[in-house]
Amino acid sequence: MVPQPPYLGQRFDSFEDAKKFYQTYAKFHGFAVNTEYHRKIKKTNEYSRGEMRCYKARRNKKGKGDAPVVPERKRGIIVKTGCPVRCKLNVDGAQWVVTEYFDEHNHELIKKFDLVKFLTAHRGFTPLEKKFIKLLHDFNVGPSRMVQILSLIHSKKGSLSSMPYLPADVTNLKAKYRRESKLADIEATIAYFDEKAKEDQDFFYRIRLDDEDRVMYWVDGAARRAYKHFRDCISFDATYLNNMYKMPCAPFIGINNHNQSLQFRCGLVRNEDTDGYIWLFKTFLECMGGLAPMNIITYQDFSMRAGIEEVFPLAVHRHCRWHIIKKAEETLGPFFADRPDLHKAFELCVDHSLTVEEFERSWMVMIETYQVQDHETLASLWEKRMYWVPAYFMQCFFPFLQTTQRSEGFNAILKRYVSPGNSLLQFAKQYTALQQKILGSELQQEANTALKQPKLLTYIPMERQMSKIYTNTIFNK
Incomplete structure (x- = not known):
C-alpha cells in the first residue's frame, strides 16, 4: 500500500505517532522531515505545538558572494533550498491535530528508493x-x-x-x-x-575517575595488617592486561616469613604515566598509615621510577636484572660469542663482586683489557649500574630476589582466575578469591612451623638455635 500524506484535521494520539506517519510517507517519496519545534506550556510543562519540515528547509549559510561556507573542502554538505514543505500540529484535548500542511517541494526528490535510507532522518x-x-x-x-x-x-x-x-x-x-x-x-x-568495607573495617579502596576512568585501587584488612610486618621488600609490576578495558593490573607483592608472596594491594591503571603512578603510590601510603616500603624492585620504566622517587624518596629502588640483561643480550649475545674471555670477565665482575669498589675496579679493568670503551650496550649498562648490579644492594634486604619474578609469578596465577574479557566487578571478585587462597596457604605454613620440628643434620649449636628462630621453610632453604 502506498503511504498517504497527512491532511488537515487528521488526528494522532501523540506527536511521535504523527512524526512516524509523516516519515513513512517522506521515505517512500524520496525526502526526509525534521522536527522544527515542539513547544511546551510553561504552566503545565506539557507540549502544545509541533512542526515538521522538509530536510531542505531553511538555507545554507553564505560567505562572500553566493558560495556556501564549508569548513572542510573534502566534506560534503546537503544543500538547503528553503523548501516550503511543512506539517504543523496543535494539541486538541488528548490528541494532536494537523492544522497546516503544504506539500510542494522546490527541489528534486530522490528517485532511487535504496538511497533514501541514507538520509540521517531515516x-x-x-x-x-x-x-x-x-x-x-x-x-x-x-x-x-x-x-x-x-x-x-x-x-x-x-x-x-x-x-x-x-x-x-x-x-x-x-x-x-x-x-x-x-x-x-x-x-x-x-x-x-x-x-567489603562493612565486613572488614580495615578494607580500603580509592577510585579516581576522569575521561578515561584512569585508576582504581583497593586493599583488604589482612593485607594492611601483614604490610606492617613485611614491608622490607616489595615487588611492583604493571605489565599484565587483565580486563575488558585494558587497564593493567599493578599489584604490590611482598614476601612473608615463610618465603611466600603476599598481595599487599591491587591497582588498575589506565595509562602508565608518571601522574598515574604518583596517584597510586600516594594512595598506597595513605592506606598503609604513611609507612613506605623500605626496598622496592620493578622492571625498567622511567615513569615508574619518577613516581617512586617522588613518593618513596627513602626507599631503595632496584630494577629487574633479568629484564635488563635480556634486553642487553640482543647485542651482547653475538658480541660475547666471538669473545668468550670477555664474557667470562663480565660474569665474574657482575656476579662475584662483593663491594661497589670491587665491582667498579673490575669493570674498568675489563674495559681496558678488552678495549671495549666504545661499546654502546656496555656503556649503557654502566650508566644504569646502580639500579641492577648486585654489589650496590649488598646492604639492602632483597630476600632471594634480583628480579620481578614475584610479580610475574603472581600474574601467572592471576591468569587462571581472570581473562581479558572480565569486567571490573568480575576481576575484583576473582582477585578476592585468590587472596583468600593465599591466606589459606599462609595458615598452612604457620601450622607446619608450629606443629613440626625441622630435621637437624649436625650437632652444631647454631643449627639448633636457628631451627627455633626461623620458620621451617626459611630454615630448610
Missing part, C-alpha cells in the same frame, strides 16, 4: 535491533562482526545495502553501550567494595 535501529546489538555487545562481539550478522538478518544474501543504517552507526551504538556498561560496571564495583 537511518536508525528498531527497538528490537538495539536490544540485539546490546546482547552482541555483552558477549564482546566486535562492530565488524555485528554488521555481518545484521546484514544476514536484513537479507538472505547478506547484503549491506538492505540495512537502513551504516556500519558506522553500528560502531557508534556499540560505543554508546560500552560507555553505559562501563559506568554500570564501575557503580557495581563500588557497591561491592562498600559491602
